[in-house]
Amino acid sequence: MSYEVLARKYRPQQFAEVVGQEHVTRTLANAIASGRVAHAYLLVGPRGIGKTSIARIFAKAMNCAGGPRAEPCDRCDSCREIMAGRSLDVLEIDGASNNGVEQVRDLRDNARYLPARGPYKIFIIDEVHMLTINAFNALLKTLEEPPPHVKFVLATTEPQKVPATIASRCQRFDLRRIAAPAITRHLARIAEREGVEIAGDALLAIARGAEGGLRDAESALDQLMAFCSGKIEEADVLSIFGLASRRKLDELGGAILDGNVVRLLEAVDDLDRHGKDLSRLLAELIEWFRNLLVMLCGETAAAALDLTDAQRETFGAHAARADRDRVLRIVETLIEADTRLRYALSRRVLLETALFQCARAATTASLPELLRELNRLKDHLGRGGEANPSSPPSAPTGPMVVAEPSASMDRTDLPASEPANTAEGGSVPPAAASAAAGPAALETVWRTAVERAVTVAPELRLPLGRGRLVSATAEEACVVFEPGVEESRRACEEPMFRKAIQNALRRALGKPVRVRFELGPGTGPASVVPSEAGPPEATAPPAETTREKGEDALRRKILNDPAVRNVLEMFEGTITDIRT
Secondary structure, X not given: OOOOOHHHHOOOOOHHHOOOOHHHHHHHXXXXXXXXXXXXXXXXXXXXXXXXXXXXXHHHHHHOOOOOXXXXXXXOHHHHHHHHOOOOOEEEEEOOOOOOHHHHHHHHHHOOOOOOOOOOEEEEEEOHHHOOHHHHHHHHHHHHOOOOOEEEEEXXXXXXXXXXXXXXOOEEEEOOOOOHHHHHHHHHHHHHHHOOOEOHHHHHHHHHHHOOOHHHHHHHHHHHHHHOOOOEOHHHHHHHHXXXXXXXXXXXXXXXXXXXXXXXXXXHXXXXXXXXXXXXXXXXXXXXXXXXXXXXXXXXXXXXXXXXXXXXXXXXHHXXXXXXXXXXXXXXXXXXXXXXXXXXXXXXXXXXXXXXXXXXXXXXXXXXXXXXXXXXXXXXXXXXXXXXXXXXXXXXXXXXOOOOOOOOOOOOOOOOOOOOOOOOOOOOOHHHHHOOOOHHHHHHHHHHHHHHHHHHOHHHHHHHHOEEEEEEOOOEEEEEEOOOOHHHHHHHHOHHHHHHHHHHHHHHHOOOOEEEEEEOOOOXXXXXXXXXXXXXXXXXXXXXXXXXXXXXXXXXXXXXXXXXXXXXXXXXXXXXXXXX
């Protein structure tokens, strides 16, 4: 007697024996039991998951003696003929080789005749998407209104190629890829019946290689039974099918999360020397990091993962030290590499480059991480200031922090009649003591404040160069702009720029003050322009060009951004240039 392969020998004969498709088998069984059987069904799903097997079981249940019955008896003549493939009432047609109009016309003519034995004549069309458009059109009317004794079961792996006019006349069932635990349990039962000893890791490796297809898993087990004389181990599965072990995948994933490039190179070299399929390795790494990403989304999402207990423990350990944003960047990098791998001249080089990028992404802080850390530091510093009231006052909060002045200040421009302030820890210029005494002192204070303000916000150089400090009391400082420079005054009124100017005046005067901006008549001390700003207002252009206005507006927009303000505040940084 000829050998019968496992995929045929252990083909399910009852709805209850179908693995992983309970949502389909239960619906069909209930429909048969209640007499609500549709005239056409469309079974959709990838290869090797039970589409044709379900169609045959359905045909047996409909034509079973004393039926239709929800579960066929497998003992009557009708069931045995259908199981042997010689029933005249069940016609199984291959859509790939019978895709023409002539074959569909023969089917349509055959459908008119009554069944030979059972109550129904059932047409099973496999790979129905291979029919031509003309063949679909020829089938359309018969499929919509078949004779009462005719039932259609269509099966396809590519439902998008089935015309909507055909699909709309069928009840559609989407079959799922079979979960790895279900495949391993089924293979274990087969191995026990066949008297074959197989390790659990080997079963899991076969399930991984099958990618949800039970027929592929059974064929792989059949091949391993012929290859191995004793117990089947994981190494046997990996050597035959070119897969990487689960331990090796865990090592690769851990090396990427650690940013260990040396370990990555060694692992890829070892896998390549042992003839592993690098494209399959990349696909499994994508799956590995996808599982890790789901684990990072919480226990509810992790519960839906198709993992063993040992795998859950491993992923849980990695998730405890991983960041979701970084893992997401790793997955995106691997997916991009997978799309390029099929066209690459050197797959190993492309894989190593992709893994380098993943290692860098795993060890580089993302913008959300940086902002979270900045907020944490801000809260920590805020709590520290409240807990220590004796500490010196911190810089005013705001979008920017003005840099502290140098310990030794330039006193050459101060009036000789005003002695230096040598109080402990004091850095207040003597001009502050008599700021309201004369224009020379006000000009000196204003020059110092302008220099400090433009250090933080360079775009203030031109607007402040057109203004002058005319008064500075204990509570308020008044800055007057020349007539015709309303744009400069409005720029200084921006909340962020006003804060920077107030901070600069506070340090120049040695006391906190409010600042008021006004348009003046054009009299008083000469305007102060920092040395880098070029000639004073007298030689400056009378108005800004359209380009300058646009650049100033862009700078204000960027500097008003909360993320930019937080970074400047926490790191006490300055913006020296903005490029578009």
